[in-house]
Each structure stands twice: as structure tokens, then as C-alpha cells.
Amino acid sequence: MDLIVRNARIATTPDPPPIDIGIQGGKITALAPNLTAEGPEYDAAGLLVCAGLVETHIHLDKSRIIDRVAPEPGRVPRSMERVAAVKHSFTQEDVYRRAAATLEACIAHGTTRMRTHVELDAGVEMRSFEALEQLRRDYAWAIDVELCVFPQESLTDNPRSDQLIVEALKRGARVVGAAPNYDPDRHAHVQRIFDLAREYDVDIDMHLDSGNAPVDMDIWQVCDLAEKYRLGGRVAVGHGCKYSTMPVADQRGLARRMADAGVALTVLPATDLFMQGRDQEYNVRRGLADVNLMCDCGVNCSISTNNVLNPFTPMGDCSLIRMANMQANVCQISQSAHMRDCFAMLSDRSARLMNLKDYGIALGNPGDIVVIDATSPEQAVAELREPLAVFRRGVRTVTRARTELHRPR
Numbered sequence: 090m091d092l093i094v095r096n097a098r099i100a101t102t103p104d105p106p107p108i109d110i111g112i113q114g115g116k117i118t119a120l121a122p123n124l125t126a127e128g129p130e131y132d133a134a135g136l137l138v139c140a141g142l143v144e145t146h147i148h149l150d151k152s153r154i155i156d157r158v159a160p161e162p163g164r165v166p167r168s169m170e171r172v173a174a175v176k177h178s179f180t181q182e183d184v185y186r187r188a189a190a191t192l193e194a195c196i197a198h199g200t201t202r203m204r205t206h207v208e209l210d211a212g213v214e215m216r217s218f219e220a221l222e223q224l225r226r227d228y229a230w231a232i233d234v235e236l237c238v239f240p241q242e243s244l245t246d247n248p249r250s251d252q253l254i255v256e257a258l259k260r261g262a263r264v265v266g267a268a269p270n271y272d273p274d275r276h277a278h279v280q281r282i283f284d285l286a287r288e289y290d291v292d293i294d295m296h297l298d299s300g301n302a303p304v305d306m307d308i309w310q311v312c313d314l315a316e317k318y319r320l321g322g323r324v325a326v327g328h329g330c331k332y333s334t335m336p337v338a339d340q341r342g343l344a345r346r347m348a349d350a351g352v353a354l355t356v357l358p359a360t361d362l363f364m365q366g367r368d369q370e371y372n373v374r375r376g377l378a379d380v381n382l383m384c385d386c387g388v389n390c391s392i393s394t395n396n397v398l399n400p401f402t403p404m405g406d407c408s409l410i411r412m413a414n415m416q417a418n419v420c421q422i423s424q425s426a427h428m429r430d431c432f433a434m435l436s437d438r439s440a441r442l443m444n445l446k447d448y449g450i451a452l453g454n455p456g457d458i459v460v461i462d463a464t465s466p467e468q469a470v471a472e473l474r475e476p477l478a479v480f481r482r483g484v485r486t487v488t489r490a491r492t493e494l495h496r497p498r
């Protein structure tokens with residue numbers, strides 16, 4: 090064996106006995122208690138193990154620009170406009186350097202799979218796309234990155250964005266996204282993205298339904314089109330802040346519709362909390378969709394990072410476990426099963442959202458192993474327990490030392 094991880098507590102099994110994982114040629118080739126095998130060993134000591142955390146929604150290209158963006162003194166954040174105003178400064182090298190710093194922080198927090206959104210428009214042309222393609226290749230030793238190309242600054246009145254997205258899809262982008270909120274014709278925007286997805290046979294991941302009231306929601310159109318074109322399981326939407334402003338019975342009705350249509354939901358707690366309720370000066374509404382309720386109604390959901398150090402979210406450390414903790418805290422999650430599901434929304438559920446067929450601790454899958462300093466998924470989320478060791482295809486990529494107290498002798 091190239092590596093044997095001993096005494097691993099696998100996150101997907103409730104109250105599991107420790108098991109040994111054997112990795113050979115980059116793949117998991119043995120799974121058994123007290124595995125008889127020879128090779129280098131890592132003792133997980135009964136700690137929680139998963140196949141890596143899965144970031145379904147992040148913006149590497151516009152991360153770490155808060156220092157070059159004009160501050161916004163009022164309650165209206167004008168985030169899209171403030172980013173658009175500095176996009177001309179995005180050279181390929183600049184995007185690469187910032188995105189690499191963010192990607193390394195994600196890797197250090199145990200992320201092994203990622204979908205990053207990338208903006209395409211006349212302001213940035215293909216520079217961000219090309220930088221992220223290079224980054225994807227350079228960091229394949231630690232993480233699988235897939236690109237979701239989308240028009241942040243409207244599509245229907247912006248033919249250059251449309252041309253660039255077509256170009257990126259021809260060059261192999263695997264997912265197409267959308268931002269209908271910023272388009273004068275939201276319905277045509279959504280329709281065009283579905284048309285592109287069908288033409289190029291790619292998955293869809295749209296920014297959808299940010300806002301402070303359950304009006305003008307695009308989710309109904311998305312569900313109708315997912316059903317009409319039989320794209321269930323290949324369509325995800327991010328944010329869904331408006332859903333949190335609906336009475337619970339209506340949220341359940343919406344969830345059943347999404348579950349039937351096969352449309353998944355990603356919440357972005359850091360951004361949603363920062364951006365929503367800006368019409369209020371006090372007693373500010375949170376605008377965070379209750380993904381546990383959605384999961385209970387059959388929707389597949391994930392929890393992700395979205396923005397880091399930019400006008401949409403001027404903070405962030407790229408810890409997905411911190412995002413799950415924030416989600417659980419804000420949505421007042423207390424039941425153990427729900428806390429556990431919050432961890433699944435960083436791992437198995439996220440992998441399912443991205444249609445990753447080879448994710449998980451199972452024979453034949455890649456030897457990607459993350460050892461977390463916890464004995465259960467619930468504890469990892471509740472206590473913000475971080476990964477201690479990460480292996481990618483059986484090779485160590487991350488080591489994080491435990492904090493030590495130095496007691497007086």
C-alpha cells in the first residue's frame with residue numbers, strides 16, 4: 090500500500106466503529122477494521138474522516154480586492170457596481186495571485202473539490218477565465234477545481250458577455266451560471282442560460298432570488314425549465330434569500346416544487362448575512378434560507394463560502410466548517426440530526442450537487458482523506474473543529490498542528 094490511514098471514523102456512518110483505509114495508486118483499494126497491509130501509516134486515532142470538504146460556490150476571481158474598492162458609507166452596499174468599477178485592474182497575473190491566496194486558504198481548511206464562478210464581460214474579457222484555468226492546472230496536486238462561467242453584469246443587453254460565455258463553453262467550462270437580478274429582462278436571461286446549457290451539455294448554477302421580500306422570484310421559472318428540459322439534478326441555485334421571508338408553509342411548498350424539479354439550493358451565509366436587510370437600519374432581517382427545512386422536504390442543499398474580502402463580503406477565512414457553524418447558529422439549529430446534515434452540506438450533499446460521481450470514502454474512489462479534529466460531524470460543526478491532516482490521492486497535502494497549552498511546571 091502507498092498509505093494506510095488507521096482508526097478512521099467515517100463521517101457518513103452514524104456512530105461508526107473505527108476503520109482502516111488502504112490507498113494504492115492514488116485510489117482507495119481496501120476498507121476494513123484492523124487491515125492487514127504494509128506501507129506508510131497515519132493513525133487517525135478515532136477522529137472524523139471524510140473525502141474532503143466540497144466548496145460548491147466561491148468567486149476566486151474577485152476575492153481579495155477590498156483594499157482597492159471605494160468604501161460605501163451608506164446602507165446600500167452597491168457591491169456589484171463597486172467591483173465593476175475596478176475590474177479594469179484585473180490582469181491575468183493579478184487574478185492568479187489573489188485567487189491562489191484564496192485557493193490555498195481553502196485547501197488549508199480541508200477543501201478538496203471546488204466549483205468557482207468566473208465573471209465574463211467586456212470589463213474583464215477572458216483574463217479571469219484564463220487565470221483560473223491556469224490555477225486549476227497548477228493546484229491539481231491538492232484540489233479539483235471546476236469553472237462556472239456567468240454574466241454578473243447582465244446578459245440580454247450585453248452581447249459581449251454572451252459571446253465570451255459561448256467562447257468559455259467551447260473551451261471546456263463545465264458549468265454555466267447566471268445573475269438575473271442584474272438584468273433588465275430576468276426571464277430572457279434565465280431562458281438564455283438554459284439554452285446554452287442544453288447546447289453545450291453543461292450543468293447550471295445560478296445566482297437567484299437575493300432580496301428582502303418573496304416577490305418577483307425566479308425560482309418558479311427555473312423549476313419549470315428544469316422539468317421541461319429534463320435537467321433535474323443538473324440545476325442548482327445560490328442564495329435564495331427571499332425564501333427566508335416566506336411563511337413556513339409556503340417555504341415547504343416551494344421546497345417540494347424544487348425537490349420535484351430536481352433543483353438544488355446553496356446558501357452562502359457570510360454574504361447573505363452581510364448583504365440582506367439593507368432596507369432596515371435596526372432589527373435587520375437575516376435573509377438566510379433555512380436549508381435544513383429544505384433538506385427535510387427533499388431538496389438537495391449545500392453551504393458554501395461565496396465571497397472573500399470584497400464588497401459583497403469584506404471578511405472571510407475560507408473555512409467551510411465555519412460557514413456551517415454560522416448557518417446552524419443563525420437558523421437556530423439544535424437537533425443533532427440537523428447539525429449532522431449541516432456537515433453533509435459541506436461534503437456528501439455538496440458532492441451530489443456538483444454531480445461528482447467519484448466522491449466519498451469507498452473502494453475505487455480517489456484516495457482523498459481529510460482527518461478532522463472531532464469525533465462526529467455534529468461536533469465538527471458545533472465546535473468549529475478544523476482538519477489536522479489532508480491527503481490527496483494518498484499523498485499528504487496539509488498538516489495543521491493542534492494548539493497546545495504550556496502549563497506552568
Ligand SMILES: [Zn+2]
Nearest residue numbers: 206296327395
Ligand atoms: Zn456567488
